Amino acid sequence: MKKYISAAAVLGLIVFCGVAAVLQSGEIQETQDDIEAMAQAEVIAEEEVPTSMADWRDNHLKVKGIYVTGPTAGSERMDDIISLVNETELNAVVIDVKDDAGNVTFKMNNENVISMDAGVAYIKDIEKLLAELKKNDIYVIARIPCFKDPILAATHPELALTASDGSPVTDANGNAWVNPTKEEVWDYILSLVDSCCELGFDEIQLDYVRFPIGQNAEEALYGAVSDDDNRQSYITQFLGRVCDEAHKYNVPVAADVFGTIIKSTADAKHVGQDYVTLVSNLDVICPMIYPSHYAAGEFGLDVPDAAPYDTIYAALEGSNEALESLRSGDGASSGNAAGGQGANGAVVRPWLQAFTASWVDGYINYGGPEIRQQIEAVYAAGYEEWILWNSKSDYSMGGLEK
Known part of the structure; x- marks a missing residue:
């Protein structure tokens, strides 16, 4: 992917690896000013030019990741996260670039972010952090919540979703939504995608890429046709725009989706997320199939939260059934035992539960055994990738292979 090279990195390339580049250019950049100018001009080392997206699909890293908040990524705790990745089967981190409150988690060099004063310096030096993660061979995914954004809604009220009485459309925590149409x-989201690709993130992951539900969402005024069929069209078109933009940098695009849309056509239409359509158009799809999110009786289980293996396996078997229509001629469908991806579909990389849902009747504590059961269910269903979610980024080696 496209990467900025710091002055120090450029100097190192010139001293140790830059003979070929010097011969090609016929000049030697001798001064610090010259080196800084090269960095500002986004000099890209030839060996770092990425392969095509087709090559990515065939040869990409099989992600085993964890979610990391902005404050955690900017603190000394990040050293512990890096050590955990190095000591276990983990190989990736999903870092909040924009959080659910609309804050961009570092001082991004982005005119839109600057004009809204949306940048919060949780991460003091994003380029240094990315360099450290790359040094440790850690795949870095940029998480960008899309249509839940209180800062954008407050700064540009014409983009905010409101009900007929003028009140803002919010989630249960009072976070305002903006208009997906x-x-x-x-x-604005595309500008964030551009900035992340230019910084060197390995992948873009979009969250809240849907229409709102709950609270006063049913009263939302969109100023456009917003029946269920049109909702799917808006989301599909938006994701197409994001993919087109990120693919210019050969950066793949993922999207988080409700686990329930895998089998529920009604849910899929209402939030604008059709599972098969999204799999057909994205590089990665990340269904949130946390056992705690399923109601009692789902999959024939009295308490899905208390049956981590059975719940994950059943949800992903549902994915296999839903994606049967994408089966390729050789019998490999998107998301089956052929590697979690087929010729006609995205990688299916589920979110797994690394937290205890004490609010669920009949819940169980989620520690190492429960995490491992979910991972094994992913493999048993024919998938190879997964990400763990803990809202506090509180992880241990429990359940992870060394």
Whole structure:
């Protein structure tokens, strides 16, 4: 992917690896000013030019990752995260670039972010952090919540979702939503995608890429046709725009989706997320199939939260059934034992539960054994990738192979 090279990195390339580049250019950059100018001009080392997206699909890293908040990524705790990845089967981190409150977690060099004063310096030096993660061979995914954004809603009220009485459409925590039908909202997200690709993130992951539910969402005024069929069209078009933009940098795009849309057509239409359509158009799809999110009786289980293996396996078997229509001529469908991806579909990389859902009746504590059961269910269902979610980024080696 496209990467900025710091002055120090460029100097190192010139001293140790830059003979070929010097011969090609016929010049030697001798001064610090020259080196800084090269960095500012986004000099890209030839050996770092990425392969095509087709090559990525065939040869990409099989992600085993964890979610990391912005404050955690900017603290000394990140050293512990890096050590945990190095000591276990983990190989990737999903870092909040924008959190659910709309804060961009570092001082991003992005005109939109600067104009809204949306940048919060949780991460003091994003380039240094990315360099450290790459040094440790850690795959870095940029998480960007899309249509839940209180800062964008407050700064640009014309983009905010409101009910008929003028009140903002919010989630249960009071976080405001913006209008998924507005291309100005899309453009803001696209600018964040550009910035992340230029910084050197390995992958873009979009969250809240849907229409809102709950609270006063049913009263939302969109100023556009917003029946269920059109909702799917808006989301599909938006994701197409994001993929087109990120693919210019050969950066793959993932999207988080409700686990329930795998089998529920009604849920899929209402939030605008059709599972098969999204799999057909994305590089990665990340169904949130946390056992705690399923109601009692789902999959024939009295308490899905108390049956981590059975719940994950049943959810992913549902994925296999839903994606049967994408089966390729050689019998390999997207998401089956052929590697979690087929010729006609995205990688299926589920989110797994690394937290205890004490609010669920009949819940169990989630420690190492419960995490391992979920991972094994992923493999048993024919998938190879997964990500663990803990909202506090509180992880241990429990359940992870060394």
